[in-house]
Amino acid sequence: DAGITQSPRHKVTETGTPVTLRCHQTENHRYMYWYRQDPGHGLRLIHYSYGVKDTDKGEVSDGYSVSRSKTEDFLLTLESATSSQTSVYFCATRHLEETQYFGPGTRLLVL
């Protein structure tokens, strides 16, 4: 357990609206990740961060942006939500060579 919280835990929004999901950790882990999980696709990496203000794209980054202004917070923004972004979003953290820990997830429905 890495003290990871995600907010909101559930959200319903409309196509075209901006959405921001927040991940907060209390363990001072260096690396943070955003994944989406969809049936048949498993966990797919959206973006990750290897330090404050240091971020990079994952395999499914189109339509998403991230920011990390503090060690403890990693924000995921959908600039203009689409129905294909309906998913369950997981934040994860990792510290140096240690293993990766996951948050409880955010269920997003885009109508």
Place this chain on the structure above:
Amino acid sequence: GQQLNQSPQSMFIQEGEDVSMNCTSSSIFNTWLWYKQDPGEGPVLLIALYKAGELTSNGRLTAQFGITRKDSFLNISASIPSDVGIYFCAGLSGGSYIPTFGRGTSLIVHP
């Protein structure tokens, strides 16, 4: 990119039976991780393996890091209904920030 094949995709077993699942990779990993995801929750780390040939147990769970470093196995002995969930493997290469995940094995245990 790296590929991780996890099998079987799903298993339906009777309570008390033993379970075996595995992951194979086209590339070498330095670390293997096994996670369990309960419905509606985030993945929780079960076992971490750091050395080729390593065999590690956690209660009724036993995992092995393959000698070739391209595979790993997870066994569950004497399954119980609360073992139901999705089991994921993940591999980490040396110096990489990003684990590669398998697509998961869905386990259903009939009482």
